[in-house]
Amino acid sequence: MSQNDLSLRHETISTSFLRGCRDSEISLSAEQIDFFHENGFVSGVRVLDSDQIELLRTELASLMEPHQARNPLFYEYHHNESEDAAKTLFHALGAWRVTEAFHDLLFHPAITRPAEQLLNGPVRLWHDQIFVKPARDGAVVAWHQDYSYWTRTKPMAHLTCWIGLDDSTDDNGCVRYIPGSHKWDLLPRYHLSNDMNAVFEYLTDEQRSAFNPVAAILKAGEASFHHPLMLHGSYENTSDSPRRAAIVNMIRDGVTSDSDEPLLAGVPLVLKGEKISGQFFPLLS
Numbered sequence: 001m002s003q004n005d006l007s008l009r010h011e012t013i014s015t016s017f018l019r020g021c022r023d024s025e026i027s028l029s030a031e032q033i034d035f036f037h038e039n040g041f042v043s044g045v046r047v048l049d050s051d052q053i054e055l056l057r058t059e060l061a062s063l064m065e066p067h068q069a070r071n072p073l074f075y076e077y078h079h080n081e082s083e084d085a086a087k088t089l090f091h092a093l094g095a096w097r098v099t100e101a102f103h104d105l106l107f108h109p110a111i112t113r114p115a116e117q118l119l120n121g122p123v124r125l126w127h128d129q130i131f132v133k134p135a136r137d138g139a140v141v142a143w144h145q146d147y148s149y150w151t152r153t154k155p156m157a158h159l160t161c162w163i164g165l166d167d168s169t170d171d172n173g174c175v176r177y178i179p180g181s182h183k184w185d186l187l188p189r190y191h192l193s194n195d196m197n198a199v200f201e202y203l204t205d206e207q208r209s210a211f212n213p214v215a216a217i218l219k220a221g222e223a224s225f226h227h228p229l230m231l232h233g234s235y236e237n238t239s240d241s242p243r244r245a246a247i248v249n250m251i252r253d254g255v256t257s258d259s260d261e262p263l264l265a266g267v268p269l270v271l272k273g274e275k276i277s278g279q280f281f282p283l284l285s
Contacts, residue, residue, distance in 0.1 A: 040182030043224035089139035090132035147228035152259035157252035182227035
C-alpha cells in the first residue's frame with residue numbers, strides 16, 4: 001500500500017476542520033431529530049464554512065485530473081458513471097485516502113455530532129463519495145436506496161451525510177427525497193445513472209400514491225442526512241455551473257460484516273460476523 005495512504009491516520013491532519021464550536025451549535029434540535037425519524041431525512045444543516053468549501057473544491061479539482069483514474073487508493077473511480085457517453089456523472093469512492101481536506105472532513109464534529117444523535121451512538125466511517133454533475137449536463141442519479149448497495153453489513157445502522165460544495169437547486173440537479181420511504185422494504189437495485197423511471201416497476205400502488213418528491217435545496221456548505229432506506233435521486237444539471245458534492249457514509253460502531261468477500265475493493269476481508277473496524281473503517285466520534 002502506498003506510504004501516502006491517509007487511511008493510516010485516524011485523526012485530523014490539518015487544522016482546517018478543528019475550529020472550535022460549541023456542542024449546542026452543531027447538535028440537531030429535538031425537532032430536527034423527530035423530523036428525521038418521521039420523514040427519513042433532515043436537510044439544511046450547516047456543516048462547512050466558506051474556507052472549508054474552497055479547500056474541498058480545490059482538492060476536488062485535483063482528484064478529477066485524468067491520472068487519478070490509475071490511483072489504487074480509490075475503491076471506485078468513474079470519470080463518467082453514466083451509461084450514456086454524452087451525459088456525465090463523475091463519481092469516486094476513497095478520496096479520504098488521497099487528500100488532506102477530504103480526509104479531515106470525516107472527523108469534522110459538525111458532521112459526526114448529528115450522526116451520533118441519529119444513530120444513537122458512536123459512529124465509524126463506512127465509505128466516502130464525491131459526485132460532480134458538470135454544468136449543462138444531462139446525467140441523472142436514478143431513484144435508489146443506499147442500503148441496496150450495502151446489504152453486506154448487519155444490522156442496518158447506516159447514515160448518509162450529503163454535503164453541497166455548491167448551492168443545490170432545482171436547476172442544477174439537487175437531491176430529491178420521498179418522505180416516509182425509509183419505512184418501505186428494500187427495493188431491487190439497478191444502475192445508478194440510467195432511467196429515472198426504473199423504480200416504478202417495483203413500487204406497489206400504495207407506494208406510487210405516496211411518491212411525492214421533496215427537493216433538498218441547500219446552500220453551499222449545508223448538508224442533508226438521510227436514512228439508508230430513504231428513496232432518493234436527482235435529475236440532470238441544466239444550470240451554467242457545476243453541482244459538486246461530498247458524501248460521508250457512516251455506520252454505528254458495532255455493525256458487523258455479513259459478507260464472505262472484502263467489504264470494499266482492495267480492503268482486507270472482515271470475516272462474516274466480525275465487527276467492522278480497523279484501518280479502513282475508523283471511529284469518527
